[in-house]
Amino acid sequence: MRIIIIGATLVGTELAEYLVHAGHAVTLIDTPSDELTQIANRLDLRVIQGDPTAPAVLREAGARNTELLVATSASDEVNITTCCVASYLFDIPRKIARLRAPGYFDEADKLFGPSAIPIDHIISPEQLMADAVNDLMEIPGVNAIQSFARDRIILTSVTCQEGGKLIDQPITQLEEYEPKSKVIAVYRRGTPITKFERFTFKPGDEVVLSVERTRALNLVRALMPLKPSGLDVVVQGGTHIADSVALRLSERYHVKLIEPDANRAKRLAERLRGSKVELFCADATDPNFVQEEKLYQSDTFIAASSNDESNIMAALMLQRTQRVRTIAVIRQLSTQDLNNAGSPIDTIISPRDAIISALLSLILQEGLVKMRIFRHGQAEALELLVQGDQRSSHVIGRKLEDLNLPPGVVLGMALREKVVLKIDQDYVFTAGDHVVAYLTDRMHMRALVKLFKPRAFWVPRWR
Numbered sequence: 001m002r003i004i005i006i007g008a009t010l011v012g013t014e015l016a017e018y019l020v021h022a023g024h025a026v027t028l029i030d031t032p033s034d035e036l037t038q039i040a041n042r043l044d045l046r047v048i049q050g051d052p053t054a055p056a057v058l059r060e061a062g063a064r065n066t067e068l069l070v071a072t073s074a075s076d077e078v079n080i081t082t083c084c085v086a087s088y089l090f091d092i093p094r095k096i097a098r099l100r101a102p103g104y105f106d107e108a109d110k111l112f113g114p115s116a117i118p119i120d121h122i123i124s125p126e127q128l129m130a131d132a133v134n135d136l137m138e139i140p141g142v143n144a145i146q147s148f149a150r151d152r153i154i155l156t157s158v159t160c161q162e163g164g165k166l167i168d169q170p171i172t173q174l175e176e177y178e179p180k181s182k183v184i185a186v187y188r189r190g191t192p193i194t195k196f197e198r199f200t201f202k203p204g205d206e207v208v209l210s211v212e213r214t215r216a217l218n219l220v221r222a223l224m225p226l227k228p229s230g231l232d233v234v235v236q237g238g239t240h241i242a243d244s245v246a247l248r249l250s251e252r253y254h255v256k257l258i259e260p261d262a263n264r265a266k267r268l269a270e271r272l273r274g275s276k277v278e279l280f281c282a283d284a285t286d287p288n289f290v291q292e293e294k295l296y297q298s299d300t301f302i303a304a305s306s307n308d309e310s311n312i313m314a315a316l317m318l319q320r321t322q323r324v325r326t327i328a329v330i331r332q333l334s335t336q337d338l339n340n341a342g343s344p345i346d347t348i349i350s351p352r353d354a355i356i357s358a359l360l361s362l363i364l365q366e367g368l369v370k371m372r373i374f375r376h377g378q379a380e381a382l383e384l385l386v387q388g389d390q391r392s393s394h395v396i397g398r399k400l401e402d403l404n405l406p407p408g409v410v411l412g413m414a415l416r417e418k419v420v421l422k423i424d425q426d427y428v429f430t431a432g433d434h435v436v437a438y439l440t441d442r443m444h445m446r447a448l449v450k451l452f453k454p455r456a457f458w459v460p461r462w463r
Helices: 010-021 033-040 056-062 076-090 102-106 125-138 173-177 211-221 240-249 262-271 287-292 308-322 353-364 442-452
Strands: 002-006 025-030 046-049 070-073 094-098 120-121 145-149 151-161 181-188 206-212 231-238 254-259 278-281 300-302 325-329 347-349 368-374 379-385 409-416 419-422 434-439
Touching: 002 010, 002 076, 010 025, 010 056, 010 353, 010 442, 025 033, 025 347, 033 046, 033 325, 046 151, 056 076, 056 308, 070 076, 070 353, 076 094, 102 419, 120 353, 125 145, 125 173, 125 287, 125 347, 125 353, 145 240, 145 379, 151 368, 151 434, 173 181, 173 278, 181 409, 231 240, 231 308, 240 254, 254 262, 254 419, 262 278, 262 368, 300 308, 308 368, 347 353, 368 442, 379 442
Parallel strands: 002 025, 002 070, 025 046, 070 094, 094 120, 231 254, 231 300, 254 278, 300 325, 325 347
Antiparallel strands: 145 151, 151 206, 181 206, 368 379, 379 434, 409 419, 409 434
């Protein structure tokens, strides 16, 4: 597929790298910079330096023969304008844009579509992060979580702790403890264990699980002691992400939003009018404020400011001194490694990982329903749709042992109509199955998708 990406941002650059490795012809457009030159030298793609909203620049990038445009620049206006020019002048059939301003989403049904602004899909970092935090609140203690197969199956990462029922027990016992589950991968000191079935669970092990959603909490409890999930939540603000997270959680929890900037707090008060969010203009790292508002009595503290260091400091302070459950929003890769270094922060989440996962789910559509980056891009999970018939498919009618799976690929659970099934040695693949797979090496994604794709002569039945 021929794809144009607008914006050499962290998201745009990493997305381009994924798509290049997946075999797509990628062109990256941005204003001239040293970073853009370095990207051209590092990746096998075409780079155009110039204003992406200019027709001449898009024409030079080959817009006339492009099948997809993804606008990921830091400016909403640039992304919207580029999509309009791409549609009206060059008839690019699909346009995806990353937009940040909440106002666009409040009126999305009227603003975007075939008879309005020609953008097919909009991606909101704020909404994605609100969804991610909401899932983490549902199953406390996990490092990461993603829903698949119409939300019936989740894939989650858990760090084993002393007090879990299965600590020092054989890893194979977990699936006996909860039949509607499967161990996908086990990492010890950051390194994946091969043939982990021979090992026992040890404190500090990171275990990746595929499990039916309704059984997940019981399964996590077997690997770590869980505190009762309380309803008092504090969000450290200063960003649209913090605002969106606070509003989403206020539907189920008692939420305090801490906004340090007085002018922004005043504007935010208008947006929050009528909601259940309590707004405070203060610094969440100020010990006097912590004592005065009794933040130490909160059940969960979410650090979601625009500064990674501030988020780390605030989360560490409440975790170490008050034992409050902490979630930190971290943007830079260097600080995301805190999770692997045994940081006392309970969960670290990345807006970039969430955005790229959402974008790739929309782009890679050859039987791929959804994908999610894990371990900050080192691994990924896929939801694959089994299509075709026994004659055209490489998998239909076969068992797991009959498949030539790429290295580092493990198949977890599957949804067949309304029933969740474990993909074990007796499982036979059937057309329509939604299969959840985990790759410890994302470089094999293309081979896995190809395996599940029907042969070229297969024609789907349209209903």
